[in-house]
């Protein structure tokens with residue numbers, strides 16, 4: 001397939017006068033999602049009321065959409081299901097994986113992981129008992145830290161701060177070699193870089209959809225369970241919709257066959273409808289080409305910033321093969337600089353303590369935006385326009 005990026009860009013609503021380099025945090029609105037949401041609200045919820053669960057196929061939506069997300073991450077049909085938020089899915093995947101390695105007590109993660117993943121792991125370890133331990137090492141030290149004590153590695157493939165990308169197949173092989181299972185968080189991978197959970201050997205994979213998959217704020221997460229664990233994994237959160245027969249209303253829990261057991265409660269139909277429409281864009285895009293274009297854009301951005309803004313230091317790996325689809329720079333006044341950028345219509349984000357983060361999403365961002373963003377950033381740095389009180393007041397969400 002040859003991806004027509006002009007065509008994919010036309011599928012999004014992008015506000016006038018904005019250069020949006022934050023699709024890695026919240027994807028923009030796909031036009032089809034707005035139309036689909038309106039239809040789901042008025043024609044389905046409005047007219048069908050509760051009969052929509054059957055007549056509009058709402059109950060099957062988590063698996064139907066799961067299969068479509070699965071295609072983007074190399075997962076076969078029937079191995080991915082949607083629901084809840086990523087933090088919840090991290091809990092489920094990790095708890096299920098730990099139960100499959102009953103003799104071991106160590107969860108291995110790294111200090112570049114997203115805090116929610118670490119908090120969830122720490123909380124779960126505490127719930128399971130004092131002998132459980134969350135061990136976090138530097139991202140570069142993960143491979144050597146995979147010892148025979150480790151039950152599960154819990155790693156996020158692409159670092160949310162720096163964009164540094166782990167070698168998923170190599171680390172998974174190493175985990176398996178030591179008798180551990182591998183849980184991969186694909187929050188910054190799905191829709192950003194080619195991922196193959198099957199070839200990579202992941203035991204469990206999870207991710208969110210409101211970043212590169214453009215499902216909108218609060219869009220549901222996904223969970224993948226490798227076929228060899230599908231019938232043995234305990235879902236950890238044993239809700240009624242993961243039951244073998246939810247509408248039998250049995251008093252005892254029996255997990256549903258396969259991936260359906262990872263469902264918990266009532267699925268968010270409006271968000272799933274938006275996501276299903278958002279995924280249509282991928283019928284017109286080739287993941288390999290999207291990634292290649294993202295590298296072109298990121299390389300141009302790095303070159304532009306380094307040529308014009310000497311006080312900013314690249315925080316991402318210089319080798320594009322070791323990055324996801326974002327580029328980060330460090331500066332002690334990073335927060336104020338980002339506020340000044342946003343005030344001029346260039347939207348990226350800031351991650352404490354000093355990271356300015358820019359996401360490159362070729363479905364709707366091209367070279368013109370890259371050049372424009374570099375020019376505005378250079379003006380802000382040259383004129384120290386960030387050095388104003390209004391750019392230094394921290395908002396609740398950075």
Ligand SMILES: *Cc1c(COP(=O)(O)O)cnc(C)c1O
Nearest residue numbers: 085086087114116156185187208
């Ligand atoms: C974005 C992100 C999250 C967010 O989790 P939610 O439950 O959806 O808020 C968790 N983990 C990682 C690695 C992320 O990048």
